[in-house]
Amino acid sequence: MDASGFRRLWDEIAGIGLADTGGCLRFSWSAADLALRDWFDAQAAERGLRVETDRNGNRYAWWDLAPEAVVPPGAAPDRRAVLTGSHFDSVPHGGAYDGPLGIVSAFLAVDELRAAGAEPKRPIVIGAFTEEEGGRFGVPCLGTRLMAGVVDSDRARALTDPSGTTLADAMREAGADPDALGPDPERLANLSAFVELHVEQGRSLEAPVGVASAIWPHGRWRMTFTGAGDHAGTTRLPDRRDPMLTFAFAVLAARKEARLAGGLATVGRVEAVPNATNAIASQVTAWLDSRAPDEAVLSEILTGFESKVAERAKRDGTGFTISPESETPIVEFDASLRDRLADLLGGVPVLPTGAGHDAGVLAAHVPTAMLFVRNPTGVSHAPGEGASDEDCAAGVEALAAVLRDLAC
Amino acid sequence: MDASGFRRLWDEIAGIGLADTGGCLRFSWSAADLALRDWFDAQAAERGLRVETDRNGNRYAWWDLAPEAVVPPGAAPDRRAVLTGSHFDSVPHGGAYDGPLGIVSAFLAVDELRAAGAEPKRPIVIGAFTEEEGGRFGVPCLGTRLMAGVVDSDRARALTDPSGTTLADAMREAGADPDALGPDPERLANLSAFVELHVEQGRSLEAPVGVASAIWPHGRWRMTFTGAGDHAGTTRLPDRRDPMLTFAFAVLAARKEARLAGGLATVGRVEAVPNATNAIASQVTAWLDSRAPDEAVLSEILTGFESKVAERAKRDGTGFTISPESETPIVEFDASLRDRLADLLGGVPVLPTGAGHDAGVLAAHVPTAMLFVRNPTGVSHAPGEGASDEDCAAGVEALAAVLRDLAC
Numbered sequence: 096m097d098a099s100g101f102r103r104l105w106d107e108i109a110g111i112g113l114a115d116t117g118g119c120l121r122f123s124w125s126a127a128d129l130a131l132r133d134w135f136d137a138q139a140a141e142r143g144l145r146v147e148t149d150r151n152g153n154r155y156a157w158w159d160l161a162p163e164a165v166v167p168p169g170a171a172p173d174r175r176a177v178l179t180g181s182h183f184d185s186v187p188h189g190g191a192y193d194g195p196l197g198i199v200s201a202f203l204a205v206d207e208l209r210a211a212g213a214e215p216k217r218p219i220v221i222g223a224f225t226e227e228e229g230g231r232f233g234v235p236c237l238g239t240r241l242m243a244g245v246v247d248s249d250r251a252r253a254l255t256d257p258s259g260t261t262l263a264d265a266m267r268e269a270g271a272d273p274d275a276l277g278p279d280p281e282r283l284a285n286l287s288a289f290v291e292l293h294v295e296q297g298r299s300l301e302a303p304v305g306v307a308s309a310i311w312p313h314g315r316w317r318m319t320f321t322g323a324g325d326h327a328g329t330t331r332l333p334d335r336r337d338p339m340l341t342f343a344f345a346v347l348a349a350r351k352e353a354r355l356a357g358g359l360a361t362v363g364r365v366e367a368v369p370n371a372t373n374a375i376a377s378q379v380t381a382w383l384d385s386r387a388p389d390e391a392v393l394s395e396i397l398t399g400f401e402s403k404v405a406e407r408a409k410r411d412g413t414g415f416t417i418s419p420e421s422e423t424p425i426v427e428f429d430a431s432l433r434d435r436l437a438d439l440l441g442g443v444p445v446l447p448t449g450a451g452h453d454a455g456v457l458a459a460h461v462p463t464a465m466l467f468v469r470n471p472t473g474v475s476h477a478p479g480e481g482a483s484d485e486d487c488a489a490g491v492e493a494l495a496a497v498l499r500d501l502a503c
Numbered sequence: 504m505d506a507s508g509f510r511r512l513w514d515e516i517a518g519i520g521l522a523d524t525g526g527c528l529r530f531s532w533s534a535a536d537l538a539l540r541d542w543f544d545a546q547a548a549e550r551g552l553r554v555e556t557d558r559n560g561n562r563y564a565w566w567d568l569a570p571e572a573v574v575p576p577g578a579a580p581d582r583r584a585v586l587t588g589s590h591f592d593s594v595p596h597g598g599a600y601d602g603p604l605g606i607v608s609a610f611l612a613v614d615e616l617r618a619a620g621a622e623p624k625r626p627i628v629i630g631a632f633t634e635e636e637g638g639r640f641g642v643p644c645l646g647t648r649l650m651a652g653v654v655d656s657d658r659a660r661a662l663t664d665p666s667g668t669t670l671a672d673a674m675r676e677a678g679a680d681p682d683a684l685g686p687d688p689e690r691l692a693n694l695s696a697f698v699e700l701h702v703e704q705g706r707s708l709e710a711p712v713g714v715a716s717a718i719w720p721h722g723r724w725r726m727t728f729t730g731a732g733d734h735a736g737t738t739r740l741p742d743r744r745d746p747m748l749t750f751a752f753a754v755l756a757a758r759k760e761a762r763l764a765g766g767l768a769t770v771g772r773v774e775a776v777p778n779a780t781n782a783i784a785s786q787v788t789a790w791l792d793s794r795a796p797d798e799a800v801l802s803e804i805l806t807g808f809e810s811k812v813a814e815r816a817k818r819d820g821t822g823f824t825i826s827p828e829s830e831t832p833i834v835e836f837d838a839s840l841r842d843r844l845a846d847l848l849g850g851v852p853v854l855p856t857g858a859g860h861d862a863g864v865l866a867a868h869v870p871t872a873m874l875f876v877r878n879p880t881g882v883s884h885a886p887g888e889g890a891s892d893e894d895c896a897a898g899v900e901a902l903a904a905v906l907r908d909l910a911c
Contacts, residue, residue, distance in 0.1 A: 296737030298739055313736060325883060327771055327794075328721060328856075329858045330704075331881065337758075339754055339769075340758060343770075344755065346747055346751035350740070353740065359736065370772045371771055382780040450736045475738070
């Protein structure tokens with residue numbers, strides 16, 4: 096596998112859903128998604144892989160065991176499939192690598208295995224999961240969450256995109272059947288492992304390829320800062336109770352606490368009331384996103400942040416409340432699988448990620464691992480996201496070695 | 504004049520346009536405004552004052568010279584009128600005193616003068632100006648600005664309220680003629696003085712009544728903070744270019760520079776892009792409102808602010824630009840009139856204000872003064888705005904003394 100071999104296949108999908116911002120508009124069940132699914136089917140056909148779509152719209156290409164065409168439900172433990180793959184869908188104007196890299200690399204890894212004469216003892220399956228980003232219907236990892244039964248299918252069918260189209264209608268329009276949505280425990284039970292290859296999303300990986308240790312615990316908190324709306328031109332500074340000051344302090348405090356504790360904290364969303372140039376705000380609402388290597392660090396950030404902001408609010412004469420909107424505990428990937436992969440790949444870096452993935456959902460049901468490919472810019476969810484062709488080729492080699500180890 | 508006498512007249516309008524927030528919804532040309540105009544006409548009729556509406560919708564009650572019924576245009580200097588009054592309209596959910604206090608006090612001052620047997624040598628005129636707050640059509644002091652010819656009448660007619668109704672249509676619906684809007688230099692030339700009584704809007708006045716020295720120079724600046732949109736969960740802190748941090752610093756820096764220099768600075772309006780909880784913002788836009796006792800202090804605040812924020816932006820790796828949206832120079836009220844009033848009232852405090860007023864517009868054309876009535880809460884443009892009945896009665900006495908001095 097060389098860099099040009101990777102580039103050749105990669106370029107086949109480069110133009111699909113490409114916006115003039117340089118970012119991708121690849122929303123699930125859109126025309127771009129259907130074009131990517133067609134490309135997936137064509138790649139499978141070229142390699143003699145059997146294509147299947149599950150009840151939740153996730154697409155698979157099966158390298159079945161010869162001479163058995165299909166492993167039936169209830170496969171014996173030593174015949175359960177090894178699943179790899181990722182997702183096609185993007186965030187609005189997102190990068191090209193987040194998702195598709197794992198699918199393109201899987202087809203190329205199958206080519207590597209075949210060129211080397213590998214003979215799988217388990218089926219190898221390439222998966223393309225639906226709506227991983229939540230970029231159209233708002234719920235990330237929707238395809239795998241439905242499979243795992245952690246999102247209700249009625250709720251899923253009623254989800255709407257920004258134009259008001261429901262998931263059910265979008266699926267129907269794309270020729271899929273929304274009534275089939277639901278848990279798929281048998282499918283999960285027939286998997287021996289899931290390995291997702293993904294572009295790294297920060298700049299934490301300094302080698303071409305690494306293995307994931309965990310998905311950081313993370314959460315979103317809603318913050319409300321209350322004060323006294325008043326005239327910006329006449330209210331003396333000592334008489335003010337200006338919640339914008341407390342909010343500003345909180346933005347800087349979040350960053351500081353995260354830096355000191357060794358985690359991440361971000362304020363990216365803010366709404367002021369009445370949001371008028373010549374009025375002291377009466378209220379500011381904002382959201383804190385924080386993630387950390389472990390629950391203790393996350394809790395340290397939150398505790399430090401809350402006490403410092405509360406103290407500042409007292410000085411400002413403002414009110415401050417904070418409440419969680421979502422809190423996701425740490426996902427530790429299967430330790431023996433992780434170590435096996437790291438050893439197999441010659442001691443590549445083992446590192447955690449702050450981002451959610453389908454692998455994080457499936458890890459509760461199947462021994463799961465992730466391979467990361469180095470991201471030189473560290474940018475993600477934006478057009479600057481990328482990886483060198485050389486590193487991507489190294490990713491394909493690593494994935495092929497892992498699939499051979501797990502399935503052959 | 505005692506407190507209960509003030510309260511009696513004050514209560515007559517208390518319920519007009521009163522919202523369940525305790526604030527007032529008294530927008531120009533609305534039903535509440537027309538009810539207030541009817542009340543104005545009734546008060547004038549009760550006192551035998553002649554009611555007149557000018558081409559710009561400002562209403563007047565004339566205490567004409569006897570035996571001459573009306574002073575004609577081109578009055579000799581010693582027959583030019585003394586104008587007092589203020590406005591009825593409010594900001595959304597604003598306080599009850601800002602504006603109406605000057606009109607109610609004017610009627611009561613006329614009563615005081617008559618009870619004392621005063622015989623004016625000039626007409627005394629009570630004015631109620633239109634759209635002083637800009638609370639419906641967005642341009643403050645619209646009635647006096649049109650009169651002074653500093654707002655174009657075509658532009659004024661086309662102004663829209665939040666529901667899309669133009670000023671022209673609102674006037675027509677209220678039975679007024681928008682085609683008449685325009686400069687009124689003859690009216691201005693026939694005035695010898697304008698005295699506006701107004702509730703003080705901070706807590707700067709510690710006596711019942713004070714005299715205004717000036718309206719502070721003030722301005723609004725648009726600030727743009729640019730950075731790099733990225734994933735809140737994966738971007739390492741040192742790799743970030745987060746404009747929210749620079750914005751937060753700017754909010755705190757504005758306050759600090761204002762405090763050190765002795766002026767005011769407020770950030771009450773902010774908009775983040777993409778304004779998503781799990782994304783580092785790519786851009787934050789915000790507005791700075793700053794006011795100061797003089798241009799030097801205002802410039803000191805701005806200079807200090809700009810250099811400190813630019814320095815911080817450099818550290819954050821973000822972009823920062825600031826540009827004025829409006830800059831209003833200082834209005835110094837007529838010095839001899841100011842001193843005459845302060846002496847007459849027994850050396851009451853002389854103080855500036857940070858708020859704009861019709862008096863600020865007319866000061867360029869007519870010797871103008873303002874009387875302030877103490878505001879114990881310091882709140883303005885919100886339901887907490889107020890003044891004690893005792894202080895309001897003292898305001899009426901002061902206004903009566905001033906009118907007697909200027910007109911009798």
